[in-house]
Amino acid sequence: DSGVTQTPKHLITATGQRVTLRCSPRSGDLSVYWYQQSLDQGLQFLIQYYNGEERAKGNILERFSAQQFPDLHSELNLSSLELGDSALYFCASSVDSRDTGYGYTFGSGTRLTVV
Amino acid sequence: GQNIDQPTEMTATEGAIVQINCTYQTSGFNGLFWYQQHAGEAPTFLSYNVLDGLEEKGRFSSFLSRSKGYSYLLLKELQMKDSASYLCAGISGGYQKVTFGTGTKLQVIP
Numbered sequence: 001d002s003g004v005t006q007t008p009k010h011l012i013t014a015t016g017q018r019v020t021l022r023c024s025p026r027s028g029d030l031s032v033y034w035y036q037q038s039l040d041q042g043l044q045f046l047i048q049y050y051n052g053e054e055r056a057k058g059n060i061l062e063r064f065s066a067q068q069f070p071d072l073h074s075e076l077n078l079s080s081l082e083l084g085d086s087a088l089y090f091c092a093s094s095v096d097s098r099d100t101g102y103g104y105t106f107g108s109g110t111r112l113t114v115v
Numbered sequence: 116g117q118n119i120d121q122p123t124e125m126t127a128t129e130g131a132i133v134q135i136n137c138t139y140q141t142s143g144f145n146g147l148f149w150y151q152q153h154a155g156e157a158p159t160f161l162s163y164n165v166l167d168g169l170e171e172k173g174r175f176s177s178f179l180s181r182s183k184g185y186s187y188l189l190l191k192e193l194q195m196k197d198s199a200s201y202l203c204a205g206i207s208g209g210y211q212k213v214t215f216g217t218g219t220k221l222q223v224i225p
Contacts, residue, residue: 041217045215103150104148
Protein backbone atom coordinates (compact mmCIF):
# COMPACT_ATOMS: atom_id res chain seq x y z
CA ASP A 1 0.00 0.00 0.00
CA SER A 2 1.62 3.24 -1.21
CA GLY A 3 -0.51 5.44 1.04
CA VAL A 4 -2.23 7.11 -1.92
CA THR A 5 -5.81 5.88 -2.22
CA GLN A 6 -7.79 6.04 -5.42
CA THR A 7 -11.42 5.09 -5.86
CA PRO A 8 -13.02 3.46 -7.66
CA LYS A 9 -10.52 0.93 -9.01
CA HIS A 10 -12.63 0.18 -12.05
CA LEU A 11 -15.34 2.16 -13.78
CA ILE A 12 -17.39 1.28 -16.85
CA THR A 13 -19.65 3.92 -18.27
CA ALA A 14 -21.32 4.96 -21.51
CA THR A 15 -20.32 7.70 -23.91
CA GLY A 16 -21.68 11.10 -22.99
CA GLN A 17 -21.73 10.36 -19.28
CA ARG A 18 -19.89 12.08 -16.46
CA VAL A 19 -17.73 10.41 -13.80
CA THR A 20 -15.78 11.50 -10.75
CA LEU A 21 -12.50 9.92 -9.72
CA ARG A 22 -11.31 10.36 -6.17
CA CYS A 23 -7.84 10.50 -4.67
CA SER A 24 -6.61 10.74 -1.09
CA PRO A 25 -2.95 11.68 -0.92
CA ARG A 26 -0.38 10.11 1.37
CA SER A 27 -0.51 11.53 4.88
CA GLY A 28 1.52 14.74 5.03
CA ASP A 29 1.64 15.27 1.27
CA LEU A 30 0.29 18.61 0.08
CA SER A 31 0.65 18.20 -3.68
CA VAL A 32 -1.64 16.04 -5.79
CA TYR A 33 -1.06 15.25 -9.46
CA TRP A 34 -3.36 13.59 -11.97
CA TYR A 35 -2.06 11.56 -14.90
CA GLN A 36 -3.76 9.75 -17.76
CA GLN A 37 -2.23 6.61 -19.26
CA SER A 38 -3.82 5.15 -22.36
CA LEU A 39 -3.00 1.65 -23.57
CA ASP A 40 0.73 1.36 -24.28
CA GLN A 41 1.15 5.11 -23.86
CA GLY A 42 3.20 7.13 -21.46
CA LEU A 43 1.88 9.02 -18.47
CA GLN A 44 0.27 12.23 -19.64
CA PHE A 45 0.23 14.96 -17.03
CA LEU A 46 -3.21 16.48 -16.54
CA ILE A 47 -3.12 18.82 -13.56
CA GLN A 48 -1.46 19.53 -10.22
CA TYR A 49 -2.83 20.97 -6.99
CA TYR A 50 -0.88 22.19 -4.01
CA ASN A 51 -2.65 22.74 -0.70
CA GLY A 52 -5.97 23.42 -2.38
CA GLU A 53 -4.68 25.65 -5.18
CA GLU A 54 -4.16 24.73 -8.81
CA ARG A 55 -0.42 24.92 -9.49
CA ALA A 56 0.18 23.51 -12.96
CA LYS A 57 -1.88 22.37 -15.91
CA GLY A 58 -0.89 19.90 -18.57
CA ASN A 59 -2.82 18.57 -21.54
CA ILE A 60 -6.14 18.51 -19.76
CA LEU A 61 -9.24 18.68 -21.93
CA GLU A 62 -11.89 21.31 -21.26
CA ARG A 63 -14.33 18.47 -20.56
CA PHE A 64 -12.15 17.51 -17.59
CA SER A 65 -11.85 19.42 -14.35
CA ALA A 66 -10.38 18.82 -10.94
CA GLN A 67 -10.19 20.29 -7.49
CA GLN A 68 -8.45 19.72 -4.18
CA PHE A 69 -10.49 20.06 -1.02
CA PRO A 70 -9.46 21.46 2.40
CA ASP A 71 -8.78 17.93 3.67
CA LEU A 72 -6.39 17.62 0.68
CA HIS A 73 -8.26 14.89 -1.13
CA SER A 74 -8.77 15.57 -4.81
CA GLU A 75 -11.39 14.76 -7.39
CA LEU A 76 -11.06 14.55 -11.15
CA ASN A 77 -14.30 15.10 -13.05
CA LEU A 78 -14.61 13.77 -16.58
CA SER A 79 -17.68 14.79 -18.56
CA SER A 80 -19.17 14.16 -22.01
CA LEU A 81 -17.11 11.01 -22.07
CA GLU A 82 -15.80 9.66 -25.36
CA LEU A 83 -14.43 6.23 -26.25
CA GLY A 84 -10.95 7.74 -26.40
CA ASP A 85 -11.13 8.69 -22.73
CA SER A 86 -10.79 5.03 -21.79
CA ALA A 87 -7.52 4.85 -19.87
CA LEU A 88 -5.86 4.35 -16.53
CA TYR A 89 -6.05 7.50 -14.45
CA PHE A 90 -3.37 7.81 -11.80
CA CYS A 91 -3.17 10.14 -8.90
CA ALA A 92 0.19 10.85 -7.29
CA SER A 93 1.20 12.90 -4.29
CA SER A 94 4.29 14.54 -2.87
CA VAL A 95 5.10 16.74 0.10
CA ASP A 96 5.84 19.75 -2.08
CA SER A 97 6.57 19.92 -5.78
CA ARG A 98 9.70 21.96 -4.98
CA ASP A 99 11.15 19.08 -2.97
CA THR A 100 11.42 16.33 -5.53
CA GLY A 101 14.13 14.20 -4.04
CA TYR A 102 11.76 11.48 -2.99
CA GLY A 103 9.72 11.42 -6.15
CA TYR A 104 6.01 11.07 -6.39
CA THR A 105 4.00 8.32 -4.75
CA PHE A 106 1.37 6.92 -7.06
CA GLY A 107 -1.98 5.41 -6.25
CA SER A 108 -3.04 2.15 -7.86
CA GLY A 109 -5.12 3.97 -10.45
CA THR A 110 -8.68 3.98 -11.72
CA ARG A 111 -9.29 2.03 -14.89
CA LEU A 112 -11.98 3.84 -16.86
CA THR A 113 -13.70 2.05 -19.72
CA VAL A 114 -16.08 4.05 -21.87
CA VAL A 115 -18.44 1.92 -23.96
CA GLY B 116 8.21 20.63 -20.20
CA GLN B 117 10.79 18.15 -21.37
CA ASN B 118 11.06 16.04 -24.52
CA ILE B 119 12.00 12.67 -23.12
CA ASP B 120 13.34 10.02 -25.48
CA GLN B 121 13.93 6.39 -24.56
CA PRO B 122 13.84 3.09 -26.48
CA THR B 123 10.44 1.47 -26.78
CA GLU B 124 11.44 -2.09 -26.02
CA MET B 125 14.42 -4.12 -24.86
CA THR B 126 15.05 -7.78 -24.20
CA ALA B 127 17.69 -9.17 -21.86
CA THR B 128 18.61 -12.50 -20.33
CA GLU B 129 18.09 -13.49 -16.71
CA GLY B 130 21.27 -12.87 -14.72
CA ALA B 131 22.66 -10.37 -17.23
CA ILE B 132 23.10 -6.60 -17.09
CA VAL B 133 20.98 -4.19 -19.11
CA GLN B 134 21.32 -0.44 -19.65
CA ILE B 135 18.27 1.65 -20.53
CA ASN B 136 19.12 5.04 -21.99
CA CYS B 137 17.17 8.27 -21.80
CA THR B 138 17.81 11.64 -23.41
CA TYR B 139 16.11 14.90 -22.57
CA GLN B 140 16.13 18.61 -23.32
CA THR B 141 18.58 20.42 -21.07
CA SER B 142 16.67 23.72 -21.06
CA GLY B 143 15.19 24.37 -17.61
CA PHE B 144 16.31 20.95 -16.41
CA ASN B 145 16.23 20.39 -12.64
CA GLY B 146 16.58 16.66 -12.22
CA LEU B 147 15.51 13.24 -13.43
CA PHE B 148 13.50 10.32 -12.08
CA TRP B 149 13.40 6.67 -13.01
CA TYR B 150 10.25 4.70 -12.26
CA GLN B 151 9.35 1.04 -12.70
CA GLN B 152 5.86 0.11 -13.82
CA HIS B 153 4.50 -3.41 -14.09
CA ALA B 154 1.62 -3.80 -16.53
CA GLY B 155 -1.61 -2.37 -15.16
CA GLU B 156 0.02 -1.26 -11.93
CA ALA B 157 1.16 2.03 -10.44
CA PRO B 158 4.64 3.35 -11.22
CA THR B 159 7.06 2.92 -8.33
CA PHE B 160 9.95 5.27 -7.65
CA LEU B 161 13.43 3.90 -8.39
CA SER B 162 15.85 6.81 -8.39
CA TYR B 163 16.40 10.55 -8.51
CA ASN B 164 19.43 12.24 -10.09
CA VAL B 165 20.13 15.94 -9.96
CA LEU B 166 23.94 16.01 -10.06
CA ASP B 167 26.24 14.40 -12.61
CA GLY B 168 27.36 10.91 -11.78
CA LEU B 169 26.20 7.50 -10.75
CA GLU B 170 23.70 6.75 -7.98
CA GLU B 171 23.72 3.12 -6.88
CA LYS B 172 20.88 1.35 -5.09
CA GLY B 173 21.39 -2.36 -4.86
CA ARG B 174 20.95 -4.00 -8.25
CA PHE B 175 19.80 -0.71 -9.80
CA SER B 176 22.01 2.27 -10.64
CA SER B 177 21.18 5.50 -12.41
CA PHE B 178 23.58 7.83 -14.17
CA LEU B 179 23.18 11.44 -15.20
CA SER B 180 25.13 13.79 -17.45
CA ARG B 181 23.54 17.23 -17.30
CA SER B 182 25.71 18.72 -20.04
CA LYS B 183 24.81 15.94 -22.46
CA GLY B 184 21.13 15.68 -21.54
CA TYR B 185 21.61 11.98 -20.97
CA SER B 186 20.77 9.44 -18.33
CA TYR B 187 20.75 5.69 -18.07
CA LEU B 188 19.33 3.10 -15.73
CA LEU B 189 21.53 0.07 -15.16
CA LEU B 190 19.97 -3.15 -13.93
CA LYS B 191 22.33 -5.90 -12.78
CA GLU B 192 21.73 -9.58 -12.08
CA LEU B 193 18.45 -9.43 -13.92
CA GLN B 194 15.55 -11.38 -12.51
CA MET B 195 12.33 -12.42 -14.23
CA LYS B 196 10.41 -10.04 -11.98
CA ASP B 197 12.35 -7.13 -13.52
CA SER B 198 10.21 -7.51 -16.64
CA ALA B 199 8.36 -4.19 -16.61
CA SER B 200 8.29 -0.77 -18.20
CA TYR B 201 10.93 1.68 -17.04
CA LEU B 202 9.91 5.32 -17.19
CA CYS B 203 12.36 8.18 -17.43
CA ALA B 204 10.94 11.50 -16.20
CA GLY B 205 12.49 14.94 -16.45
CA ILE B 206 11.92 17.70 -13.91
CA SER B 207 11.88 21.29 -15.11
CA GLY B 208 10.70 24.76 -14.28
CA GLY B 209 10.07 26.68 -11.08
CA TYR B 210 7.34 24.36 -9.87
CA GLN B 211 9.36 21.29 -10.76
CA LYS B 212 7.04 20.01 -13.46
CA VAL B 213 7.62 16.33 -14.15
CA THR B 214 7.34 15.03 -17.71
CA PHE B 215 7.37 11.29 -18.25
CA GLY B 216 8.74 9.51 -21.28
CA THR B 217 6.66 6.77 -22.89
CA GLY B 218 8.74 4.14 -21.11
CA THR B 219 10.98 1.26 -22.12
CA LYS B 220 9.32 -2.14 -21.95
CA LEU B 221 11.94 -4.59 -20.72
CA GLN B 222 11.43 -8.30 -21.21
CA VAL B 223 13.69 -10.61 -19.22
CA ILE B 224 14.00 -14.07 -20.75
CA PRO B 225 15.39 -17.26 -19.18
